[in-house]
Amino acid sequence: MRNNQRNNGIGAFAISIILHIILFGLLILGSLYYKVEIMGGGEGDGDVISAVMVDTGSAAQEWGRLQQQKKGQVDKPTQPQQKEPDPQEQKQAQLEEQKRQQELERQKQLEKQREQERQRQLELKKQQEQLAEQQRQREEQARIALEKQKQLEAKAKQEAEAAKLKAEAEAKRLAAQAKKAEEEAKAAEQVKKAKEQAEKEAKLKAEKAAAEAKAKADAEQKAKAEKAKADAAAKAKADADAKAKAEAKAKADKAKAEAKAKAEADKRRAQQSALDDFINGGDIGGGSAKVGGNANKKGSQGNGAGLGAGDGGKTGDRYAGVIKKEIQRRFLKDPSFAGKTCRIKIQLERDGTISNYQRISGPDDICSAAMSAVARTKKVPAAPSDAIYNKYRTPIIDFDLK
Incomplete structure (x- = not known):
């Protein structure tokens, strides 16, 4: 066991x-x-x-x-x-x-x-990649440098060709300039000789001309002295005549001014008298009226659609006649206006100033004369009351040959 x-x-x-x-x-x-x-499988291939x-x-x-x-x-x-x-x-x-x-x-x-080994392989791969990148960068830099070198060479070639052409052109210019200078020197020599000859001839002519001029100047001086004496006498006479004419003109202007002033004064007195007659119940355009009286002769009737026919009995109608007569006395009539009528509407200020006017109807020729008359009037007598002014502040006046 x-x-x-x-x-x-x-x-x-x-x-x-x-x-x-x-x-x-x-x-x-x-x-x-x-x-x-x-x-075997480090790179995966x-x-x-x-x-x-x-x-x-x-x-x-x-x-x-x-x-x-x-x-x-x-x-x-x-x-x-x-x-x-x-x-x-x-x-x-x-x-x-x-x-x-x-x-x-x-x-x-x-x-x-x-x-x-794996780390070494990774490091080796990394180094190889770095070397490859460095190689690529060096190749790129070399390519750029080569390209720049080519550009510099091309630029240098162009500049050399341009410099060559410029030098050739400058040489041609200098040669032409030298030839021109030589020709100019020859021409200048010829001009110098011609100038010297001309100066000699001119000197002789100048001496001869100086002698002739001296004789002529003496004669002219003598003639001028005689002419100055005659001119002085004529001037003295002209001054006396001018003074006399000036005095006569001054007297005539003074008389004319006095006559004009008198006419203006008479006109103002007549206007004032007419206005006084109008205010006192008289009429403009009729017979003379006594100052302060109430019996006046019947005046001319005012016409015009805007103003109405004045009968000398109404104050408003009498003022309308004053306006029309004051403007129409500046109306320059022409035979060609026969059968024509121009209607002008005016605008009055309270003191009688014509502030505006416009054409209502009528042909161009007569309306042009009518508007010119209104423009020259500028002002009419002021209305005697506000009621009459309000009624006739924009009257319409008819212009014709009547």
């Missing part, structure tokens, strides 16, 4: 060894697959190789579980005997644990190396 238990323990131990070998093989195979995936990852912690737990199971299977039959553990088995277990720890450490190192 003890041999059976020992054989069972040896079998279990052998199975455990086989399982551990399989486990370590899977771990190694998984690490190789993982490394191939990292190295290679085929991804599936890797079998084995959790080392789970493997350690499984290892411990198997060890405990193995120990339980070996120790269970001998528990009553409390057999001492086999030093060889303990040593083998320690070696296996050390191998497991070494494998774990190796896996950690591999993972660290893979991470470092």
